[in-house]
Amino acid sequence: MTTAHQPQGAPGETRPGGRTARTREAVLAAVFEELGAGGFAGLTMEKVSQRSGIHVATLYRRWRSIEGLVCDLLTELSxxxxxxxxxxxxxxxxxxxxxxxxxxxxxxxxxxxxxxxxxxxxxxxxxxxxxxxxxxxxxxxxxxxxxxxxxxxxxxxxxxxxxxxxxxxxxxxxxxxxxxxxxxxxxxxxxxxxxxxxxxxxxxxxxxxxxxxxxxx
Amino acid sequence: MTTAHQPQGAPGETRPGGRTARTREAVLAAVFEELGAGGFAGLTMEKVSQRSGIHVATLYRRWRSIEGLVCDLLTELSxxxxxxxxxxxxxxxxxxxxxxxxxxxxxxxxxxxxxxxxxxxxxxxxxxxxxxxxxxxxxxxxxxxxxxxxxxxxxxxxxxxxxxxxxxxxxxxxxxxxxxxxxxxxxxxxxxxxxxxxxxxxxxxxxxxxxxxxxxx
DNA sequence: AGACTAACGCGAGCTTCTTCGCGTTAGATT
DNA sequence: AATCTAACGCGAAGAAGCTCGCGTTAGTCT
The missing domain is CATH 1.10.357.10 (Tetracycline Repressor, domain 2)
Known part of the structure; x- marks a missing residue:
C-alpha cells in the first residue's frame, strides 16, 4: 500500500500515530484542496507547504516530487x-x-x-x-x-x-x-x-x- | 487549426514555405522523436532544442512551453x-x-x-x-x-x-x-x-x- | 536589385525549483 | 524520568527553467 516514494507514513510504521502521521494527513489534505482550487496546473510544492504548514524540504524528503504526492493521495482515497x-x-x-x-x-x-x-x-x-x-x-x-x-x-x-x-x-x-x-x-x-x-x-x-x-x- | 500558442507556423501565414515552416517541421519532429524515446518524462525544452538545432529562446517565443509544443504536434497529426x-x-x-x-x-x-x-x-x-x-x-x-x-x-x-x-x-x-x-x-x-x-x-x-x-x- | 521586416541566434540575467548540512523537536524506549 | 533516534525546520547553495535585449539572417515586397 505504501508507495515507493515515501519511506514512512502508512499505518504500522515506526511512528504510527505520532507526528509523522499528522504531517502526512495535513500534507495530503493540502494537496487535495490545492488540487480542487487550481487543478494540477497550480499545484506546486511551495503552495502545498504554505497550506499545510510543513516545510518544503520535508515534502521533498518524504515524497520526492509533486508526482509522489499525488500518487500517495490516490492510494489514500481508494x-x-x-x-x-x-x-x-x-x-x-x-x-x-x-x-x-x-x-x-x-x-x-x-x-x-x-x-x-x-x-x-x-x-x-x-x-x-x-x-x-x-x-x-x-x-x-x-x-x-x-x-x-x-x-x-x-x-x-x-x-x-x-x-x-x-x-x-x-x-x-x-x-x-x-x-x-x-x-x-x-x-x-x-x-x-x-x-x-x-x-x-x-x-x-x-x-x-x-x-x-x-x-x- | 493554429493553436493559441504560436503566432505563426501553419500554412497560409506570413512566411508560408520559408524558414518558419522549416523550423516548425524540425521542432515538431524533434518533439515527436524525443517523446518516443523518453516519453513525456524526458521531454524538455533543452533536448528539443538540441535535437532540432533550434535555439531555446525561439522555442519559448513561438510555443511558450512544452505543453504548447505537444499541443501543436497533436493538431499536426490529425x-x-x-x-x-x-x-x-x-x-x-x-x-x-x-x-x-x-x-x-x-x-x-x-x-x-x-x-x-x-x-x-x-x-x-x-x-x-x-x-x-x-x-x-x-x-x-x-x-x-x-x-x-x-x-x-x-x-x-x-x-x-x-x-x-x-x-x-x-x-x-x-x-x-x-x-x-x-x-x-x-x-x-x-x-x-x-x-x-x-x-x-x-x-x-x-x-x-x-x-x-x-x-x- | 535594394529596402524592409519577421523570425532566429546568442548570451546574460532573473526566477523558480531542488538539494544539502546542521541544529531542534517529538515520540519511543528502558 | 532520562536517553535515544527518526522526522522536521531552517537557511543557504546549487541547478534548472525561463525571459529579455540586441544584433543577424532569411524571405518578402516594390
Missing amino acids: ADVPLPDTGTLPGDLRALARSITAFYGEPRMRRLIEAVVSAAARDPQVATVLRSFFGERLALAGQMVERAVARGELPAETDPEQVMSALGAPFYYRILIARRPVDAALAESAATAVWAAARAGAYPREGHGPADDATGP | ADVPLPDTGTLPGDLRALARSITAFYGEPRMRRLIEAVVSAAARDPQVATVLRSFFGERLALAGQMVERAVARGELPAETDPEQVMSALGAPFYYRILIARRPVDAALAESAATAVWAAARAGAYPREGHGPADDATGP
Whole structure:
C-alpha cells in the first residue's frame, strides 16, 4: 500500500500515530484542496507547504516530487466507491455507474484523476502504482460479474475484468478526453451499454474470440 | 487549426514555405522523436532544442512551453485515421477499431496521447484545444453512424457522437488507466460491444432516456 | 536589385525549483 | 524520568527553467 516514494507514513510504521502521521494527513489534505482550487496546473510544492504548514524540504524528503504526492493521495482515497449487490447484474451495473457518477461529479475528483494520469506520464513509478491500483480495483469489482455468471445472466466465458473496464471507460473518456462533466445520462448509458454488450458476448476471456454477431442485424 | 500558442507556423501565414515552416517541421519532429524515446518524462525544452538545432529562446517565443509544443504536434497529426465505409455499421466499426489499434499500437502514439492529456491537465489552453480537437473528430466520425441510422441499422433516436465516444473510450482507458498495450482483441471487443449496445438503444439523443431493458434477461 | 521586416541566434540575467548540512523537536524506549 | 533516534525546520547553495535585449539572417515586397 505504501508507495515507493515515501519511506514512512502508512499505518504500522515506526511512528504510527505520532507526528509523522499528522504531517502526512495535513500534507495530503493540502494537496487535495490545492488540487480542487487550481487543478494540477497550480499545484506546486511551495503552495502545498504554505497550506499545510510543513516545510518544503520535508515534502521533498518524504515524497520526492509533486508526482509522489499525488500518487500517495490516490492510494489514500481508494476505498470510496463500495460495490453494490442488488441481486441482478443490470441492477449492480446501474448502481455502480451511479456511484462513479457521484464520485466524479465533484470537480475535485476529476481534478485528482487528471493529476494522477498526468503524473503517471512523467514518473514511471507513479505509472506502476496507477496500474496496480486500478488492477486491484478491477479484480475486486470483477466479483460482481462473477456472481452474475454464476447466476446464469452472462455467458460462462465472460471475462469479469473486461466487463468492469468497459463500465469505467466512458467516464475516463469523458473526463480526460472529451473534457466535459459526467452526468446521470452517462451513467445510464454506460450501464445499459455494458449490459447489452456483455450479453452479446463482447467480453470473452483470452483465447475465446468475441461472439461474432457483428455481420448484421 | 493554429493553436493559441504560436503566432505563426501553419500554412497560409506570413512566411508560408520559408524558414518558419522549416523550423516548425524540425521542432515538431524533434518533439515527436524525443517523446518516443523518453516519453513525456524526458521531454524538455533543452533536448528539443538540441535535437532540432533550434535555439531555446525561439522555442519559448513561438510555443511558450512544452505543453504548447505537444499541443501543436497533436493538431499536426490529425488526419491519420481515415473513416471506413464498408456498407454496414458493424463492418465500419470493426474497421475503425482496427485502424485505431494500428495507430495506438505504436508506443510513440501512446506516448503522444499521454503527453497531450498530461499537458492539458497543466495548461487550460491545451485543454481547450484538446476538447475541440476531439469534438471535431467525433462529429466527423458520427457520419458513419448517421449513415447506419439512415440504412435502418440503428434506432432513429441514436446519438452518433455517443456511439463514437463509446468506440474510442476502451482504447483510452487501456492506454491511460490500465496502462497496457492495445491489441487486436481490444479492437474486436470494442467494435462488438458498441454494435450490441447501440442496437439495444444505449446511446439515445438528449431528452430520450436509454431504452430500459436493464431490469433483467 | 535594394529596402524592409519577421523570425532566429546568442548570451546574460532573473526566477523558480531542488538539494544539502546542521541544529531542534517529538515520540519511543528502558 | 532520562536517553535515544527518526522526522522536521531552517537557511543557504546549487541547478534548472525561463525571459529579455540586441544584433543577424532569411524571405518578402516594390
